[in-house]
Amino acid sequence: DVKVTQSSRYLVKRTGEKVFLECVQDMDHENMFWYRQDPGLGLRLIYFSYDVKMKEKGDIPEGYSVSREKKERFSLILESASTNQTSMYLCASSSTGPNNQPQHFGDGTRLSIL
Amino acid sequence: GNSVTQMEGPVTLSEEAFLTINCTYTATGYPSLFWYVQYPGEGLQLLLKATKADDKGSNKGFEATYRKETTSFHLEKGSVQVSDSAVYFCALSDGWGGSNYKLTFGKGTLLTVNP
Numbered sequence: 617d618v619k620v621t622q623s624s625r626y627l628v629k630r631t632g633e634k635v636f637l638e639c640v641q642d643m644d645h646e647n648m649f650w651y652r653q654d655p656g657l658g659l660r661l662i663y664f665s666y667d668v669k670m671k672e673k674g675d676i677p678e679g680y681s682v683s684r685e686k687k688e689r690f691s692l693i694l695e696s697a698s699t700n701q702t703s704m705y706l707c708a709s710s711s712t713g714p715n716n717q718p719q720h721f722g723d724g725t726r727l728s729i730l
Numbered sequence: 731g732n733s734v735t736q737m738e739g740p741v742t743l744s745e746e747a748f749l750t751i752n753c754t755y756t757a758t759g760y761p762s763l764f765w766y767v768q769y770p771g772e773g774l775q776l777l778l779k780a781t782k783a784d785d786k787g788s789n790k791g792f793e794a795t796y797r798k799e800t801t802s803f804h805l806e807k808g809s810v811q812v813s814d815s816a817v818y819f820c821a822l823s824d825g826w827g828g829s830n831y832k833l834t835f836g837k838g839t840l841l842t843v844n845p
Contacts, residue, residue: 620773647831658819658837659774674832706773710831717823718764719833721773 620722635694639707646712648690653704697729736820736836751805753820761822763803768817
């Protein structure tokens, strides 16, 4: 089974802090994704990466950056955390192939910015 | 651009009732369609998928048929259980242009099943 592991289930940080969310997958997947999930808004794509050191902006990249130095690890960085970044963050990975490859999700990190 | 519209919840049913959650989509090309489920406190899990018109995906008693003529992928289950209480997401992937394979999600439908 694919395992996508997010480093923290719950995280509390203060406004202005630099925050790192880590995600590791164990299936050698090429693609990795970061979403945020908010009530009434569903899942929104922040950034994704289709290869090591490659990244592309999703629908809501403002205030975030990412890093992919190794194939199995994809980090989301909040450069200067703000209260409107309080949310559930979900990481996912998928393999490259025909477009029927599903994404596999981690359990999420519930981030609170005070 | 691509979009997915699913029925707004919450949906509340009694155990053994019939479930339908409607999902319609707009996409260029020939997308693959997915249903994901999110149990409380967890991430999303793939429930079922269909990759071409008239395909039926099925898993754990849930079914959905890819209807190209109506651009729909409705989720159904004949007899729900309390353990089916979760949020259900419809999604599509068209996989055009490189290896990104982004998913477009609906907003989710909360299902509560009462004993």
